[in-house]
Amino acid sequence: MSSVALDQIPAPHDAAALTLVDQLVQWGRRRIDERVFRPGMRMPSIRKLALDKGVSRFTVVEAYERLVAQGYLDSRRGSGFYVRERPAGFAPAERRGADAGAPAVTLVSPDPAPAPSTIDVVWLLRNMLHTSTRPEKGPGLGYLPARWLDGELISGALRSLGRHSGVQLLGFGSPQGFLPLRQQLQTRLAELEIGATPDQIVMVSGVTQAIDLLARLYVQPGDTVIVGDPAWFQMFGRFASQGARLVGMPYTPEGPDLDALEALVETWRPKMLVINSVLQNPTGTSLSAAQAFRILRLAEQYGFIVVEDDIYGDLCPAGYPATRLASLDQLRRVIYLGSFSKTLAPNLRVGFIASALDVAQAVSDQKMLVGMTSPELNERVLYRVLTEGHYRRHVERLRARLDGVRDKAARMLERAGLRLFLAPGAGMFLWADAGVDADALTAAGHEAGFLLAPGSLFSPHQSPTTWLRFNVANCGDPGLAAFLARYLDGVARRAPTGGPANP
Template sequence: MTTTPPSTPPVGTLSRDAGESLTDQIVRTVAARIDERVLRNGSRMPSIRRFAESHGVSPFTVVAAYDKLVARGYLESRRGAGFFIRERTPLHMAAPAPSMPAPDGEVAGHSLDVVWLVRNMFRQMPHQQMPGTGVLPSEWLDGDSVANALRAIGRQNASLLLNYGVPQGFVPLRQQLQRKLAELEIGAAPEQIVTTAGVTQALDMVAREFTRPGDTILVDDPAWFLMFGSFAALGARVIGVPRLADGPDIARLAELAALHKPKLYVINSVLHNPSSTSLSAAKAYQVLRIAAEHDITIVEDDIYCDLHPGSAVQPATRLAALDQLQRVIYLSGFSKTMAANLRVGFIATSHELARRLADRKMLQTLTTSDIGERAVYKILSEGAYRKHAERMRARLDGLRARTVRQLERVGLQINMAPPAGMFVWADAGRDTNVLAERAMAQGILLAPGSLFSPSQLPSTFMRLNVAAMQDPAIWRFLEKELR
């Protein structure tokens, strides 16, 4: 057991303006670094005096923080020797997920490791220290509209707030979504729309409806990491289609479709995560042709819809608009632009599939939150949301080009400079898993490229959120590591 104090301070910059006490900031950060094994079991913490001096706080603050960490089982106090990181035994161990052999390029359920990024995205870190996050800063969102909507709902008949909602979703919201989809040239009656607890639940419901263990699901490579684990947990084979600046590699898509006979192909047509690029019209027609030839159902995830300025300003081809929900299932929601905590998403599809998915939803969760759906309806129907989305796009536009130039100056290469959206897919020229570990040791969350590929192989790429790149500490870290 080592008794040497950590060579680097266990806490990053503390803020007296963070709305959180210095004691709680220390507790939160030290606990997180112990959880992430940046600080090892048995290591001795800096002395109270040394910690206080190195972080510019009083010894009383450090004593209070250390005492809280002892009470929560992170540290132990040894009389005359100081405070040490306690070896923590988990309260329970999850059983390993069943796995199946996976051919090259496929994913077995046990081989995925996206939990690291997801767990850290939900830590209560300052947003300025999370360039790997997938959301906009809370101050960019319209909290007043959400609060006003919830207050207005609270003044309604109390019985409305106490009962289950409608399994297919709050009817006025689905009527409002019909109008929203019509603006995107997608025809969908309210009966063709099913509300969900975000796009995450929508993807899970669709995958459960269409696949059985051993079936293949195609995804873009790179793509949103969370669905890899979700699909693999269902026993599906998850295979990546290389994503180019204007959409998938069509030749490779055709090969994989012929070889694996996939049931689903999940794609971001507009503002692809993580590159923020969009599908060209030519590629869209080719994707639909291949899907028809091999009887593949396309799942179009359009969660970043409202961050795109629209086809009048930039080309934006949606497969659902071309197909009119025959072979394409359209998903979207409001977690990125309205409030993640409302968890309101939706599926638009054919009448028959909408009925089946509503039944499946009813068996899984009965209904989704009627209160959240009423709040989203009120915000959408009162007309201010459109201007709110315009402000967010303008704010991102004001940061994006400047951020890309600065990234290139510190040594990153941007092969696909996005014209819209919040993400940049940057090449660091080295293994970004290592870079992410070093960043986390300094209280900075990066999103390494390996997590965005179903192969999970080491990658030199990483996803950066231009709205979360304002802290000078991030730039100092990148410049030091990349030059």
């Protein structure tokens, strides 16, 4: 029999005072809002949910009736309760009113929720935003917890801007971005041995917009784009919407499998390769100089563009064995992407593209067509942060904190029964094999109050896998280790003798 538990998050009133009906209503709303239960789906039967949650049938009936009244469910006589199709922007009165600040509630069940078909990229992004206020519950999050970041860096820069005339902030700004910031980035790139003038740099609203602009410019229907398998999942949909054929490049603990890459290039003749050269998401691998040279030789031989995403570069300490493609190529064939969302604030949304001059001009023109200019206020804030002398020390503190938790997170995962792909010496991610279906494990984790990131989302083919990505900064909740160990042990006990451990 399962129990009812409250998430341990700050709330404006005592969470323990909520009735079982209130808790079940909040559980149902959350599952529907996060699209675990989708429009048209039949809700669990009253009898089944009462057994699963350890409550009475009366409690379930009352909760379902409230969800009907609030616009979440339809009641169909003789058939049960179904998730209602709601118009875009729907917000029930209770959600808009006093309950908007109420604590989230999780009813914990020992049985996994077998709903892998509902675990998709949109589901993960939706839940990443929902979990941002509770990072200790989000080992699948893609960014560092707010308590690790330095809000004073941002607020100090805003105060500094506030002492100047506001007239300078009222225009559209430059299509390429705030010139003093681009000049500062020229200096930072030179430290990485990448030569770029300010005219070769275009500011964007993060790497996501950079990928969108490059896809619009260079990818036509039927073109092949090679991406990592696994790799950062948000770009897959962008390229697919352009009609591109996505081909996955496998990874080894030493980095991308370049023999496989060469075979893929010979077969598919790609238009573009997109790659993290430093602290790859999610494997944590980095390119060696020999690997980087080989990739560039293939790019020159077969005529494809290399997009180098270096969003994690600032988390890489000096002297770490990693080579940037742009430092070898000097932006002749490589288009280099950078961002500050991982080190300053996810919502600052300031990134940049460094490229050959003609590419930069084309990107700037495309940027105007799609959304005019990027917000100059954000760019001015970043300029202040970078030039007032505190950013380097802030990044050093982040690296030290990651160093302090990485080994602990790795040992916790191994004790729980997972196998690490690699034990990286830097960065924020661990790629781990649970040995069971990762989507089912993720669904069970969601039911237990933890947001996991299943490896299926990191594959361009979204194929089933046993791998997951873990953010080492968000693995400190002691309940996480207990949940993982309990789930994996339960799967092992249910597996037939000599058969696969498959939930």
